[in-house]
Amino acid sequence: MESPFEILGVDPDADDADIVDAYRDRVKEVHPDQGGSVHEFRMVQTAYERIEAGYQPGDPVPDPDPAAGPEPAADDEADEPAEEPAEPPEPDGLRVEYLDYEAIVDQGWSLDDPDLFEAAADADLDEATYGEFYAAEDQPLLEAAEDNDLHWPFACRGGACTNCAVAVVDGEMPSPASHVLPPELFDKGIRLSCISAPVSDDMQVVFNMKHLPEVGELLLPASRFEQARSSE
Structure with missing residues (x-):
């Protein structure tokens, strides 16, 4: 044993x-x-x-x-009171529960469904599609995902495209002023994961939002940037 x-x-x-x-x-x-x-x-x-x-x-x-x-x-x-075991420490950082937008489409769910993440938790999805991880304070969401061996889409990593866009379903994730998102997408909770960091203790985000039509209009070819990074 x-x-x-x-x-x-x-x-x-x-x-x-x-x-x-x-x-x-x-x-x-x-x-x-x-x-x-x-x-x-x-x-x-x-x-x-x-x-x-x-x-x-x-x-x-x-x-x-x-x-x-x-x-x-x-x-x-027998007469001695039992010692209380030490409480295990909580994982460091901010908890992020994530879901792939493609799963929402495949399952016939809606981004506005109030029980979206409960449905995802019950759907036996693989770890790449649904799960949770912890992000450090002030750490961009995309970087935190990559630190947890997740491969989310991106291109410029500088707020100049929407390849890395996510939808914030619950929690707060402020964004720097310099980004390409139009006000109507920003007001819907769309954020760029490459430059935005969670600030809430518990977050729910949907990644892979590049497949949303309004977001797709501001995509850039990812291969251009991947080739540049591999040659550095």
């Missing part, structure tokens, strides 16, 4: 900072929204809590099956 250190993927002599970093990485990997399972998610949480409570290599590892119930207390400890 794996020890808490093995579950988090760290050495027993790792320092507190490395353990917290490993916990955050594993939580993202096994989160049900990222293709993991509730069982794996709880195992990671429990492993971190046991390490925080002082687990050492060689200590007995309890049955991870929740149905097994807690271990009985020893006679000399």
